[in-house]
Amino acid sequence: MTSTIPGRVGVVGGGRMGAGIAQVFATLGSTVTIAESGDRQAAFTRVSDGLDRAHERGRLGESDPATVLGRVSLVDAPDELPAGLDLVVEAVPEALQLKLGVLALVEKTVDPTTVIATNTSSISIADLGAVLDDPRRLIGMHFFNPVPASTLVEIIRTPSTDTDVVARVCEWVSQLGKSRVLVNDSPGFATSRLGVCLGLEAIRMLEEGVADAESVDRAMELGYRHPMGPLRSTDLVGLDVRLAIAEHLTETLGERFRPPALLREKVARGELGRKSGRGFFIWS
Template identity: 75%
Template sequence: MTETQTPARVAVVGGGRMGAGIAQVFATLGSRVVIAEAADQTAAVERVARGLRQAQARGKLGEVEPADILARVSTVAAPIELPADLDLVIEAVPENPALKIDVLAAVDKIVRPEAVIASNTSSLSISELGAALQDPSRFIGMHFFNPVPASVLVEIVRTTATADSVVERVRAWVAALGKAEILVNDSPGFATSRLGVGLGLEAIRMLEEGVADAEAIDRAMELGYRHPMGPLRSTDLVGLDVRLAIAEHLAATLGPRFEPPRLLREKVERGELGRKTGQGFFTWDQVPAEGRS
């Protein structure tokens, strides 16, 4: 692969499930990856290691050993400790605008001017986040999906300030990862969250109104419309708290059609957040280790 297709050095800020997945796919591609994780760097690396073992079990690594890929991954405790000579930095911290802006401002002061800076946000305004940078032309949205290694799509979100050259570099990197991309203009919820949340909220309202049980609602979409996963199980996978936060943001920016149903708020209040807690609209037997805390 050419240097353009493969970023030599990548940083991911945030070592949770999404951040670790992003780190895994770039390390597998051949990039050297540094994860900035303040809470638990060991846990972040273990998430990558676990993902690589799972990929090997599915025959996705060929003859390459997980340990050889993991050797390309390192960690630091904060964005201020990142090296300057990065090609790409992806912010993957929780969906808190103030937190993301702080992270992006810190990254902007450290990395070289040629580096692309991206956010993995699923709904927040890329334009507003990009205002934290001295040069917003190098900023773009790279919305990966969970689980990152298995998901095909990356939603690329450009603003009116994003340079065409940055868009083309990111499209080439996404293609090198073996993923498909859609290019959208910055708008609340972009394309995927807006559509996914709209369907998910209506499914929750149907459950709340007693139209059918959760299994039947999901099977309606899986069998009737060939969706690989129903909207309620998908909400469990994303996290009810995450979906609630996105719905509140969309309701504030796009209007009351995205107002979260009472049932969703009640479940979040009870701590029924989906797969990561073992209970959402469905009961999950296998709770990921990162969801137990």
């Protein structure tokens, strides 16, 4: 295995996660194509703004934001991705049928040697791979929000995943300057399963009046040295995203992941966390 960066990368989905993934690979030196069927300008702006913030914080090294942004282009759909890609990362919303359709289309479009990765935070990689003719090249690359600042990528392999694909992805993650954990395929993997479990219990404590949101979070931050409490973390992830993961884990792992009524109520009211300005905390 050679220690070369992925020269050409595709990212399907230009939302917060997809734009972040595109940004870190472009910063590494890869040429990146984002497939975004919605607002392409908004996706491009997310990458541009992210690069400006990284530059202000001294995280681009000697690179100029405009130079890095010049390595990013956009197309309307996965079947418009260019040939010769080393890696495609699917980063569309956490909906099984949507991801299955995207992955099937990606496989029909890209070269046979292209590694196909999914950024799913909870759906079984094997279940997603069932739609592919060659599931050996599918792997989970679970990035964390915000992608440029996060230090972890959770890599998920299935019994079918080719060992060379695992090795290449592990090397690419290292080149991104991030740490990795390698886990075997299971609903929720390691991070979402544990994170959701803690977050749901914190929400139940609010429902029961055990303490207010600030006190619950400070208890974990100061008592257990968590860098961020479970409720503020839920706000950062997005209450809607956490609800979707909890519902999936309830179906696959049982009632201990049943979402609290308070979580459902907040999502119904549009209180989705930082992205909406209000969740368990007020965000400016």
